[in-house]
Amino acid sequence: MSASTKLSSSVKALCFLAESYPEPKTSNEIGENTGINASKLRKLLSLLSKGKIVTSNQGTKGGFQLLKAPKNINLQEIYCTIEDRKAFHLKVSEINGQDEYDYLGYFDNLFSTIQVEIENKMTKISLLSIMNDLKIKSKFK
Amino acid sequence: MSASTKLSSSVKALCFLAESYPEPKTSNEIGENTGINASKLRKLLSLLSKGKIVTSNQGTKGGFQLLKAPKNINLQEIYCTIEDRKAFHLKVSEINGQDEYDYLGYFDNLFSTIQVEIENKMTKISLLSIMNDLKIKSKFK
DNA sequence: AAATATGTTACACTTACTATAACAAATAGG
């Protein structure tokens, strides 16, 4: 799954959980509502569970529930939880090695500073602000 | 070729042309110096030629030459010339359609504003400043 | 005319992504 797909899928799932809080929702239910494959959802939500953003319970009457308030969840946090890399990592690994000059170091440094800016931007965006923009009402206050 | 690979390969080639200016260099010569495949280089340099950043000449005594001064070439310009998309386009196409809410529009908008910031950053970086950082001497003044 | 070099297309190879299936582990209820 690509970085942006993971992020948007996670946001969709979290919005649905906020909308239907406090009722626990199974991966199948979330899948029906969001159009995302239930197996993909379980992968993402298990990571979000480890990151203490949702709770998960197996078995009958199990499912996923939102754990943190939407106003206290930001995009950067979601991204870091579902992706082991830094936000929108730009590859420099393909730059051919053994150069006379340190191009790899240069681009690595450049892309790092760009990433810091992206992260700063995403940190400022809360799940609640996204829901407000999309006119989704959160039941998690 | 990925976005970042294209960009770094182009920068390497342009640095070499600035370093060896005004001598025209063939794709094979650039390839030997940079470690980049000559065929790949010709693809990139033909685009840079259309973008008036280098000149190209076929036949004996042909090859590529820098056309613009390194201080007047910036990263954004290089990127736009070799890539038809905007800088480091973040995909949103994979977000599943037919939603109750406009997630696609939201992320499209978010990623667009991030892209604008990246573009602004890259516009401020000239080829000359990269060469200075890497301690490469330009013969194109 | 011959040699050289770009410009472009094509192709095989590898890697990454996508979607889905399968099943073990955990939980709830009777």
Added chain:
DNA sequence: CCTATTTGTTATAGTAAGTGTAACATATTT
């Protein structure tokens, strides 16, 4: 304790994208 349910994880098949290289037409110089 047994069954149904649901997460968590692994595997797999199919598709798409990226990489490296080759081939050859086109253009230019000598």
